[in-house]
Amino acid sequence: MGKVSEEDTPWSSSMVVTSMFCKDAAISELWSLDAPQITDPGEKKTQKEEEIAQLRRKTERMKKIELAGTLDEVMMEEIREYKETLTCPSCKVKRKDAVLTKCFHVFCWDCLRTRYETRQRKCPKCNAAFGANDYHRLYLST
Structure with a gap:
C-alpha cells in the first residue's frame, strides 16, 4: 500500500477546505466571490447568446439583401418594420x-x-x- 497521490483522489485538499467553509452557502453566492479565476457561468452564457443573436440578425439581413436584389428594397422594408414598432x-x-x-x-x-x-x-x-x-x-x- 503506497501513498495515495492527490491526483488519484476525487477531492483535492482545497475542495475539502472550501466545502467545509461553504457547506451552507448557496451556489449563486459562491459565484459572487471575487477570485480572479472564478467567473459566473451564466454571465458567459448570456454573452454568447447575445453574440449568437447578433450573428443571426446579420445572417437574416444578408439573406434579405440576397433575395431582394437591391439594398433599397431591404432598407424600405426595415423602415416599415421600425415605423410599425413605433406605432400605437x-x-x-x-x-x-x-x-x-x-x-x-x-x-x-x-x-x-x-x-x-x-x-x-x-x-x-x-x-x-x-x-x-x-x-x-x-x-x-x-
Whole structure:
C-alpha cells in the first residue's frame, strides 16, 4: 500500500477546505466571490447568446439583401418594420408616446387618456388595471 497521490483522489485538499467553509452557502453566492479565476457561468452564457443573436440578425439581413436584389428594397422594408414598432398598437395611427407603469406596455397618449376617461381602465394588451397615476408621457428622442 503506497501513498495515495492527490491526483488519484476525487477531492483535492482545497475542495475539502472550501466545502467545509461553504457547506451552507448557496451556489449563486459562491459565484459572487471575487477570485480572479472564478467567473459566473451564466454571465458567459448570456454573452454568447447575445453574440449568437447578433450573428443571426446579420445572417437574416444578408439573406434579405440576397433575395431582394437591391439594398433599397431591404432598407424600405426595415423602415416599415421600425415605423410599425413605433406605432400605437391600439389605434395603429399615432406614435407611441405614453407608458403604463403597471405592465410597461406603450401606447399613444390619446388612446390611454381616452381609455381612462371612458372608464376602460385596463391595458389593451394584457388587461392589467391602471389608475390616473399609472400612465405617463414617454419622450423618444431622434
